Amino acid sequence: MLKNYLKTAWRNLIRQRVFSAINIVGLAIGLATCLLISLFVIDELSYDRFNEKADRIVRVVFKGTVRGGAINEAHVMPPVAQALKAEYPEVEEATRIRRAGKPFFxxxxxxxxxxxxxxxxxxxFDVFTLPMLHGNPKTALNEPYSVVITEDVAKKYFGKEDAVGQEIRIRDDNMPLKVTGVIKNIPRNSHFHFDLFASMASFPNANSTSWMESEFFTYLVLRPGYDYKTLETKLPAVFEKYISPQFPEAFGMSYTDYRKAGNEIGLRLQPLTDIHLHSDFAYDLSAPGDIRYVYIFGAVALFMLLIASINFMNLATAGASKRAREVGVRKVLGSGRRVLAYQFLTESILIVFISLLLAIGIVVAALPLFNHLLEETFTLDFLGNGWVLSALLLLGLAVGILSGSYPAFFLSAFKPVAVLKGKLTPDNKAIGLRSGLVVFQFFISIVLIFCTMVVYRQLQYIQHKKLGYDKEQVLILQTWPLGNNEPAFKQQLLQxxxxxxxxxxxxxxAGASGNNNFFVHPFGNPSAGVKTLRYDVDDHYLQTLGIELKAGRNFSPEYGTDSAAVIINEAAAAAFGxxxxxxxxxxxxxENKALRVIGVVRDFHFKSLHEPITPLVMMMNAGSGNLIVKIKAGDTEGFLHTLEERYSAFNPDIPLSYSFLDDRITNTYRTEMKTGNILGVFAGLTIFVACLGLFGLATFMTSQRTKEIGxxxxxxxxxxxxxxxxxxTFVKLVLIAFLVATPTAWWIMNTWLETFAYRIETQLWIAVSAGVLTLAIALLTVGWQAVKAATANPVESLRDE
Known part of the structure; x- marks a missing residue:
């Protein structure tokens, strides 16, 4: 029986080549889009889940709301891990990680x-699943100056030799590190990617009891089945217990008075599996993702699949009359409704699996472009996994049944007597369903076009907004490898x-920068303390970046007192009243040191436009290791060549690393740019797939009305x-889609724009443009068939009458 179903299905596909091609191509594009985006979505959702205790691990973070802005830090104080382990029996393990810089070994x-x-x-290694290839995970980091390295580092340092027991030395440090273990490379879907773990016992402040310093990323393993939110409700008490004795010396007031002044700080817990997609910390162990974009891309994949399925349903129900007599004859010969339904479902599933094979081919061809758009490195290895193949088969079966269910039951319900007498009348329910599905297709198309236009306009706004400093022709140089030669290098550049x-x-x-919370208050008034960001600069900082002084003067070496002077921004002046x-x-x-305000600069955006401008304090303390160079336009390539030569002349240990400030600003909004590109591509694909279905529907409708036109x-x-x-008819459907899509898209994009402190306003002309563009595309699609039918010789269409 199945063989007969398949044979009949294949013959029908060959007989209706145009409809079959439209269905197969439309479904293939929808399925390929779904597969590609699924790679991204599954990867984003998989972060840190390779850890065996992932569902029990939480990270302790530091959050608060204070004057001058919010505190949002992924790291906490040195004694937090020990304190929580001692205070709460539900904490089975507590461990810490601290960055160790970027040393030379x-x-x-x-x-x-x-x-x-x-x-x-x-x-x-009792907390995270980091399989050890060589060494004992229980004792590997017990002793000071022991280190565990990844297999890649082991090969790089020691080749084929056994790394365990070998010594590596940090340059300019007399104490060697002993390799006590080799672990597998940390998976890419981890929120940290360290290559070497040195024993915490080697770090001088590891056992500090201070609750006034930070930098320790702290993780807890909770007992099985325990809700971390229950523990979180207990944290304010333990935080106050430990911080209160140290607070007055640091802030000049008690912790109780600090809270009464309107400040609220404390510890919070973050599930390990939430770190990648639900973090908003400025300085984390890696760049986070964003759950909103997972939702957006997931919705796009689903909509593409729905639109492709809708095409099939539309074309199958529209072409029902062409197979009406076939249904009638089959019923007269004894075929029941169930047999006919199975036949049409078989045809639907056959089309889907042909489309699925084509979709895999599209994925293979499109994956490099997809990786380029998302700046990822996805491969086709996933196709070799058994669960993926099973999922694809189930997906094909599900889409086939979904797409073919209505046509199957609609076609199999024809009454044979009416069909064979030629009295089959249009089914108003079927027509209504087709119209509703067309409206849904163009609803999605208009929403995607609207969203794409708003994203691109916001990006244009970001790129052209005045930031309060000069971003053009500004080079950021990492010069710390030069060591004591940096001043000489700087003098050469100045010449x-x-x-x-x-x-x-x-x-x-813009980009990676110094990170600090600088709590200051008007002298003699500790209760008016404000959280600020402190910039350590020299007397050329303002001129180099073109930051405008509103009042007062710049730092100057001629004033010895400038070491105790500060320049603040307008936001800081307002915060202090x-x-x-x-x-x-x-x-x-x-430290209760008096800092005299000698200048006020106009507010400039030292954070992304997602965040409002907050108080800033500049102090004259330039340090070394980083140069910001303003150069003339015209010979950038030549200057960079000279720069490389002068840098290399000092024989540094690593090549020159530099970046342009405007590129750093652009990279700040890399996620938004990727989103705009993806939305643009898939909006185009959505329109294309919708138009495929519209073309097929228009072809059918014009063929049905041939005699009427004649x-x-x-x-x-x-x-x-x-x-x-x-x-x-189609114009009306697009207009209905426009009326429904506009408020939906408006709400979606206003919600997205709320993530920016500085943004554009959504305007009516954007919605109108999206609607007009969709209508124009629809008219072009339908118009070709309409013109062809209208210009046909009426004699041909009326010959049979």
Whole structure:
């Protein structure tokens, strides 16, 4: 029986080539889109789930709302892990990780530079699933100056030799590190990617009891089945217990008075599996994802699949009359409704599986472009997994049944007597369903076009908004590898006619920069404390970046007192209640040192446009290791070549690393740019798939009305009148879709724009443009068939009458 179903289905596909091709191509594009986006969605949702205790691990974070802005830190104080383990029996394990900088390691006469190095507590392997290839995970980090490395580092440092027992040395440090273990490379879907873990016992402040310092990423393993939110409700009490004795010395007031002043700080818990997609910390162990974009892309995949399925349902129900007599004959010969339904479902599933094979081919061809758009490295290895193949088969079966269910039961319900007498009348329910499905298709198309336009307009706004500083032709150089040669290198650059100005500072208003919470208050008034960000700069910082002074003066080496002076921004002046009277006022730091305000700069965006401008304090303390260079336009390539030569002349250990400030700003919004690109591509694909179905539907409708068109032409109807008649139905459907889609898209994009402190306003013309574009595409699709039908010779259509 199944063989007969398949044979009949295949013959029908061959007989209706156009409809079959439209269905197969439309479904293939929908399925390919679903598969591609599923790669992204599954990958994003998989982060940190490789850990065997993933559902029981939480990270302790530090959050608060204080004057001057919010505190949002992924790291906490040194004694937090020990305190929580001691206070709460539901905490089975507590471990810490702390960044160890980017040191140079010496192995014999070889030098290696590592960017991902950390200190870790000895029990880290009891918390995270980091399989150890060589060594004992229970004792590997017990002793000071022991280190565990990944298999890639082991191969790089020691080749085929056994790494365990070998020594590596940090340059300029006399104490060697002993390799006590080798672990597998950390999976890419982890929120940290360290290559070396040194024993926390090697870090001087590892046992500090201070609750006034931070930098320790702390993780807890809770007992099975325990709700972390229950523990979270207990944290305020233990936080107050430990921080209260140390608070007055640091802040000049008690913790109770600090809270009464309107400040609220404390510890919170974050599930391990939430870290990648639900983090909003400025300085985390890796760049996080965003659950909103998982939802957006997931919705796009689902909608593409629905639109492709809708095409099939539309075309199958529309073509029902062509198979009406076949159904009638089959019923007369004894076929029951169930047998006919099975037949049509078989045809539907056959189309889906042909489409699925084509979809896999599209995925293979499109994966490089998809990786480029998302800046990912997805591969086709997933196709070899048994569960993936099973999922694809189930997906094909589900889509086949979903797409073919209505046509199967609709076609199998025809009454044979009426069909064979030619009295089959249009089914109003079927027509209504087709109209509703067309409306849904163009509803999705208009929403995607609207969203794409808003995203691109917001990106344009970001790129052209005045940020309060000069971002053009500004180079950021990492010069710390030069060590004591940095001043000489800087002097050489200053002698270059292409250099306008140079400043020494690690604080840059875009991209990776210094991180600190600088709590200050008006001198003598601790209760008016404000959280600020502190920039350590030199006397050339403002000129180099073109930051405008609103009042007062810049730092100057001529004033010895400038070491105790500060320049603040307008937001800081407002936060302290000084407004236009900030000059000469005194601030007090946590050490109660008086800092005199000598200047006020106009507010500039030193964070992304997602965040409002917050209080900023600048101090004259440039440090070294980072140069910001303003150069003239015109010979950028030549200057970069000269820069490389001068840098290399000092024989540094690593190549020159530099970036342009405007590129850093662009990279800040890389996620939004990727979203815009993806939305644009899939909006186009959605329109294309919808138009495939519309083309097939228009072809069918014009063929059904061939004789009507012929009679109208004989009676004097013009081509334009016939085209208008055939197109009017689709115009109405697009207009209905527009009326439904506009408020939906408006709400979606306003919700997205709320994530920006500085944004555009959604305007009516964007919605109108999306509707007009969709209508124009629909008219072009339908119009070709309408014109072809309207210009046909009426004699041909009426010959049988």
């Amino acid at each position: 010496e192995v014999g006469d070889k030098l290696f530079y590592e960017e991902e190095t950390a200190f870790a507590d000895a029990n880290i 270059d006619a292409r250099v306008i100005n140079i400043t020494s500072s690690s604080y840059v208003p 000084w407004k236009d009277n900030a000059l000469g006022q005194a601030l007090a730091s946590q 009679i109208r032409k004989v009676l004097g109807a013009s081509v334009s009148q016939v085209v208008r008649m055939l197109s009017s």
